Amino acid sequence: MSVDSPKRFNIWTPLTFSVILILGILIGFQLNKYLSNKRPISNAIERNDRLEEIIDIVNARYVDSVNADSLYEDAVTGILKHLDPHTVYIPARDMTSVTEDLEGNFKGIGVEFYILNDTPMITSVLKNGPSADAGVQTGDKILKVNDSSVIGITSDGIISKLRGIEGSIVKLSLLRPSENRLLEAKVKRGVIPIFSVESSYMIDPVTGYIRINRFSATTYREFMKALNALLGQGMKQLILDLRQNPGGYLDAATAIADEFIGDNKLLVYTQGRASDKEKYMAGQKGKFEKGRLAILVDEGSASASEILAGAVQDWDRGVVIGRRTYGKGLVQEQFELGDGSALRLTVARYYTPSGRSIQRPYDKGREVYEEDFENRFHNGSLNGPDTLGPADTIRYFTEEKHRIVYGGGGIKPDIITPYESSPLAAELYELLSSPALSNTVYEYYSRNSKEMSVYTSFSQFDASFTITPQLMTALKTNLGKEHAAQVAKVWNDNKALDFIRQRARAIIARMLFRSNGYYQQINKTDNVILRALGILRGKEYTAIVGG
Structure with a gap:
């Protein structure tokens, strides 16, 4: 054993060093490739230290007291002002409400309310919800919550008092004006749905109507429930109302588009500088691929609403009616930060089946971008013919009938319906x-x-x-x-x-x-x-x- 060991060492040593050398070269090549698009780490540390140093100096020596968290938020907001208008920072304190809207539920007592002459009045009670089970009725006025008066409270204030941990009890002191009496109710908080399908009914014996106010995690399920109910009532044609719908989850919009458009057709695709092209295709037999379809839009219809309307228009599947949409053709990805806040960063643009981006320009700054509605009102495009002309847009063609459609300024409806104008x-x-x-x-x-x-x-x-x-x-x-x-x-x-x-x-x-x-x-x-x-x-x- 002792005689053979030096020989084995002499044989394996060069091979081992060769393997290590090759691995080192490969790792170095990959590391260099990875870092080629990155700032040097020393620069990142220096810039972060510079921001920390400035905030520390202000916090320590400024003439008035300051809130360090506010300074950080202002710094982040200042950075994002140089990007597109839809890249936003969401403080931790706002994350719950933002998440609830998109996830489609919250923990509460199941009522809607209105502040009437400084007093919260219940305007709606969720059927079979916690408040309904406790005997609360529409028209009741809330005087106290858990022995604390709510007279003069703000909407945010009453919301914070009524929402809470699932299963916890909230005590309400109520006035019922129709019976001129006071009463108390103990309500057990539960999971309360936030419905995104606001309305669905038959307008006439063959025409159904569905209104969607946002695209949340529950929207497709709500939509299918409404669609099946209307089909069961004999619906042959559908009005889908997307007016004032600001968007939401892209997947919800494409799932609904798939119910109208079949044959493995392209619904939308996304692509960005650091994001590969991703196609969303119609993949299943839709429940309403036949039958007349009208999509209603206006200047408040954005993002996912425009994706759905754009797919229907580009495939000549239905008629788009209303006023030109908002013009948001950007896709955001949310990055959770360590303190509970989040960065919603634009990572790609989306393109309708004809290849058009409907994102309107934002190169003149956020203020000009946000004044678009006011400008459209003053130039007459909201209460008359739309002023968006061929000179302002790029021309595309629909897939089936090769009709001209435009990109670059929102979805322009097939039929324009301006605001009503009259002497009064x-x-x-x-x-x-x-x-x-x-x-x-x-x-x-x-x-x-x-x-x-x-x-x-x-x-x-x-x-x-x-x-x-x-x-x-x-x-x-x-x-x-x-x-x-x-x-x-x-x-x-x-x-x-x-x-x-x-x-x-x-x-x-x-x-x-x-x-x-x-x-x-x-x-x-x-x-x-x-x-x-x-x-x-x-x-x-x-x-x-x-x-």
């Missing part, structure tokens, strides 16, 4: 959006909630409920306190008064039947809905997309 439009809009209108109707319901309980379905409500002269008198009086000139003009115009009656009916319908009741009522006079119905029922649909 400005005055009427001011009254319809006034808190005095909502306050008056909520107070009326609160005092008469017992009588309202006879309405068990929207069809029954629609057939028999009327706005009383007493309510109209109260509306005129309360609106007149802040809008005397507008009231003087509107109250002499029967058509304008009909809009006010419809809005009052819609608010009451929401309290009785939640959002579904509101939209069933308000859609009766919605010019975009009426235009969509006309197109779906007539030859204009065939002229646009065929079928």
Whole structure:
């Protein structure tokens, strides 16, 4: 053994050194390749130390006391201002609410409320939810939460008191104006859904309506439940309302698009400087690949809404109706940070099946970018023909009929429906959006909630409920306190008064039947809905997309 050992050492030593040398070269090559796109670590440390040093000096020597966390947030915000408008920093304190909206639920007691004359009034109670089980009713006013008065509280304040740990108990002191009595309720907090499908119903014997307010983790499941219910009622054509839908999860939008578009067709693709091209294809037999389809959009429809509308338009699958969309063609990825905050960073652009990016320019800064709606209002493109012309965009063609479509400024609808304009439009809009209108109707319901309980379905409500002269008198009086000139003009115009009656009916319908009741009522006079119905029922649909 002792004689053979030196020989074995002499044989293996060169081979071992050779292997180590080769591995070292390979590792060095890969490390150099990895670091070629990185800042030197000394620079990263130096820059981080510089920021830390500045904040430490300010914190120690500045003339007034400062909040170090705020300085960090301001520093991050300053960095992000040099990027696109949709790259944002989310502080840890805001993460819960942001996550709840996208995940589709929160822990609470299952009520909606409105601050009426400094007092929270319950405007809706979730059916079979915690508050309903505890006997809480729509129209009840909340006076105390766990023995703490909530008179004069803000909306955020009451939310923080009502939400909490699942299974915990919250005690409510309530006033029920319709019975003129005080009562207490102990409510056990539970998981409360945040519905993204706000409304679904049959407008007529063959036309269904679905409204989606965001694309969350539960949207596709909610949509399929609504779609199947409408198909079961004989639906042959569908109006999908995406107005004021700011977007959300891309997967939810493509899953719904897959229900309309088949044959393994491209729905959207994403690509970025550091992100490979990723295609989203139609992969399953959709439930509504046949049948007339109208997609409603407006200047508030963004991101995932534009992906869905763009896919339908590019494949000539349906008609897009409304006003030009927001124009957000960027994809964000969320990076969780150590303190519980997050960075939502733009990592790619998305492109519709025809290859167009609908992202509008942001090279003039965030302020100009955010003023787009106001500029469109002033230049007349919201209440007249859309001013976005070929000179401002890039021309593309749809996949089936080779119609011209444009990229670079949002989805331009096939049919433009501007805001209604009339001699009293400005005055009427001011009254319809006034808190005095909502306050008056909520107070009326609160005092008469017992009588309202006879309405068990929207069809029954629609057939028999009327706005009383007493309510109209109260509306005129309360609106007149802040809008005397507008009231003087509107109250002499029967058509304008009909809009006010419809809005009052819609608010009451929401309290009785939640959002579904509101939209069933308000859609009766919605010019975009009426235009969509006309197109779906007539030859204009065939002229646009065929079928």
